Amino acid sequence: MYKRLTLSLAMLAVGAAMLAASGIASTGSAHKQGASQGSVAKQGGILKASLFAGIENIDPQRSYYVPEWQYEWLTARPLLNFAHATGGRGYRLLNEGAQSYTVSRDGKTYTFHLRHGMKFSNGTAITAANYKHTFLRVLNPAVGSPLASFLTDPVSVNIKGALAYNTTGKGSVSGIATKGKYTFIIKLVSANALLPTLVALPPTGAEPTNLPLTPITSPKVLPSGGRYYVASYTPDRQIKIRLNKFYKPLGAAPMPGNLAGIDYTIGIQQDQALLLTEKGQLDWPADGLAPTAWGQLFAKYGTKGRAQVFSTSVSDYVTMNTSKGVFANLAARKAVEYGINRNSLVKIRGPRAGYPQCSLLTPAIPGYKRCTVYPTNKQDIAKAKSFSKGHTGHINYWYTASTTGTLIQRLASSQLNAIGYNNIDYKPFQSGLFTALGKKGNDYDFAIVGWSADFPDPYDYINKLLSGQTIQDVQNNNTSYFNNAAANKLMNKAAALKGAARYSAYGNLDTTIQKNWAPIAGIDNRNDREFFSSRVDTKSIVQSPIYEIDLGKLALK
């Protein structure tokens, strides 16, 4: 008996010694690696990136996730493009695939004159037929592109024949035409100045005409006309991006491309990604790190070196299902507005995570007005309880089961409990939460999601997320299923305005919707925090106001 106990204690001591030894060894190797790094920047090299959740869509016309658009900004060659610049200059639209374009007097016809000599990464020429095929893929209902609703909006950009084609998938789109090899024409139902912005989005880049009018799920190679192309893709395992040797600016502002390529490894946990990046075995965790990582990183590296913070257009908010259940009632939604502690929901994401707000728009979007309708720094539990009284019930709370998502779920749950909502069922999602919320008729009641601007216009927030006229069977962005006639009318009216009047109308509308109907509860304007390995030249880390990190400008030392 005593021998057994002695043996047990001896094994315990050996295990503890081995643990201590491995800790010392790993610290030592990290120090050695840091000391031997040089500081000479260079062209070329492969950036090693990681994605925890992978990507939802490799199909360029279906992609809608920030990491997907980050690399597609480099692989696509759309008609126009956002400038590779920081701040306000990053919102400028430049001619890309189109050498020039003209707009008819009535504002309904846009004629794009393409550059001659553009080529895909497989060497084939890019012509007007390729752009026509891209738009057909965007509008075809079988492909299911989220961009379709932007091009078929009766109150905004509505291409002739697009709505019917998007509904049935049959026939053709009369508003998309080609004239010869290098002229591409778009005709709108009514004039709208938003079209140039929409044709600058990555999913509108030229595509080979042999791409099917159905979703692409696992292509080996994806030819594209941009600076880079997808050289290799294995679902849930890896994506490899490489330089397109056939790319030529041909008079356009050259797309930056310091790196020879980017290798994404999918499935690396955030904690693991932190360790690998610190050791230099990974260069960049593309979808961020756990909240617990940032305090130590900022303390060690500051905010201007390997660890950096940028403001963004991202808005986090509570989406409540107004079409059924508890939150069909305005009082219950107002209870949430007063009951959630926005400050703590920001704080749980870690240091420099963002700023609490109760609006949907963010300071990066024209028209933003600071929301004062609901408390942002603390809760008003008494007022929340006055609204929730008699309006409690069962709630299905859907959330992303990442480290951050689970922490937010626990914190938000405690806040819901405090205002009288104790009957809550939870459904975790490893990925695809927004897609699941967007399926009409699902049984969710409460979720916390984030929205990043597709382009710098308040329409992309207010109309896209709150207009009842956008509700469809799947791929809904209006996940609160808010459909109020008076609100829809106000949104349509604002969408028809231009310039300062447009932005002012949207700013007021943001406040009006929150105050009168509260279909969503704004939480914060999220910052973008990035961490890179010692291999990356920190001077090359440039923020894009649209796509967060400009991968084209990144370089290795």
Place this chain on the structure above:
Amino acid sequence: MATEQKERELVGSQAGLASAVAVESHGEFGDVEAVRARGYWEQVWRRFRRDKVAIGSGVFIILLILVAAVGGPIAKHFLGHGPNDLNLDAGSHGIDALPVGPWSHVPCSGFAVPPAGCVGHPAGHQLYILGADGQLGNDEFLRLLYGARVSLEVAVLSTLGVMVIGIILGTIAGYYRGWIDTAISRVIELTMVFPALLFIIALSATVGPQLNHITLGVFAPGVITLVIVFSLFGWFYPARIMRAQVLSLREKEFVEAARMIGASDTRIMRSHVVPHLIAPIIVYSTLTVATYILLEAGLSFLGLGINSAIPSWGNLLSTGPQYYLTQPWLMVWPGLAILLTTLSFNLLGDGLRDAFDPRASR
């Protein structure tokens, strides 16, 4: 002292057994005291009592049960806050934004909802004996105490489940033999090879949230789910043990005698066979409890067991790795609790096994 010495002096080497007995029992020389017969359980207790390690383990387990039952609520009362009270200031403190360390006083203003100890004292502080458990700023010490209850509930109830199923099926298989034994043995083998972990993952992704609602008004959400799963996939081991024991016992004379006087098979199994299995039942139960404490911790660590909002040792362990370079004690406390509990149950089981076996050497 002097009296005993005198007696020893008086007894010579030829005095014999009677005199030796007289000396030992302090009786008169010539009187032979009757040797008292000791029962089976008394002998077991006497053998067990000599094993100080097993006694110590038993005492630790009793204390653990007391702590699990009442320690948490008592500590909560005196500390003024509960295991689920969130304090973000405690969870993200200082320039490194790390959880506060042991023996920290956290401000009442940091609580999401002021606990009892802060009501009326908004500028006050609360003591966190072992610090905060992570970013949400729960009290590590209280979660350790309340976690003991959850871990023990799962382990004990699961043990009860597997032993009941294992005893019934093992006894039936061993007693009847023939095709019944064959059928039950095949079921045992199927259960052994079934990928339980995959089933648990599938369960938690599908009906897990509904099953977690079953609390019987007493248990934490998720406890009954785990107990059901562990019982369904863990009974095969005790069943095999019992089957082997019963195969031997059914050939004994007392079984044959009972059969001769007309006792039914059910009565024979219940009244004559199963009582002889008490020793292995008790021993394997203690060892099984230790196994399920580890299993529950492992599943909760993987996110498949008890929901992270409910304190359990596995959940505490799952948050520890995020801080292993800066605050390694966050892994040490729950790890030590699991280690000591598992070790105690194992040592107690070893002690009981030796106590029940009269042939075991010391």
